[in-house]
Amino acid sequence: SEHENGTVFIPSTTEDCPTFRSQYTMKLNGASNYICLDVSTEGGGWHPIVFSADGTHAFYPQGCPGQQKWTGYAGGSDDVTTCAGPVWKTWLTSGSSKNYEVVTDATNWLQYAGLWGEIGSSDVTTGKRSPKWQDWGAEQEENPNGPR
Numbered sequence: 001s002e003h004e005n006g007t008v009f010i011p012s013t014t015e016d017c018p019t020f021r022s023q024y025t026m027k028l029n030g031a032s033n034y035i036c037l038d039v040s041t042e043g044g045g046w047h048p049i050v051f052s053a054d055g056t057h058a059f060y061p062q063g064c065p066g067q068q069k070w071t072g073y074a075g076g077s078d079d080v081t082t083c084a085g086p087v088w089k090t091w092l093t094s095g096s097s098k099n100y101e102v103v104t105d106a107t108n109w110l111q112y113a114g115l116w117g118e119i120g121s122s123d124v125t126t127g128k129r130s131p132k133w134q135d136w137g138a139e140q141e142e143n144p145n146g147p148r
Contacts, residue, residue: 009037009061019046027071028062037061040089047091051080055118056127105132129144 011018017036025032037062039046051063053070056079062068064083071078102108112131117127128134 013035020048029069030071034097037060042089043091045091047089051081051083052085053081076144084129 007022007024012021020037022035038049050059063081115127120126
């Protein structure tokens with residue numbers, strides 16, 4: 001799910017990639033290769049392990065060790081992933097390890113009226129406003145950021 005030229009992951013049974021492999025090559029750290037997708041079996045089933053790119057909403061199949069640089073999306077810029085961020089286990093639904101919250105219009109982080117992501121050089125490279133403040137039919141008086 002990179003910005004453009006993404007790939008799907010298909011079942012693989014090779015020794016070097018025992019779960020899923022990218023159907024097409026991906027450009028990682030300057031080299032184009034097929035990439036393996038790691039999975040977790042915690043809680044039953046297979047759950048893909050992916051890494052969010054720093055400052056964007058794109059995600060990629062590898063982030064460790066250190067920083068991984070992905071190239072080839074819109075404008076030819078780079079996305080960087082690491083394994084330094086928090087782990088979000090979306091498949092856990094109860095107990096102390098629960099990784100979700102019920103979101104309503106009153107949820108604090110949803111009220112944020114700034115950008116979600118970095119400020120880029122154009123509307124394509126700049127993060128969006130939070131869903132609460134995107135102009136989905138609201139009048140400008142109701143939307144502090146104006147129409148989008």
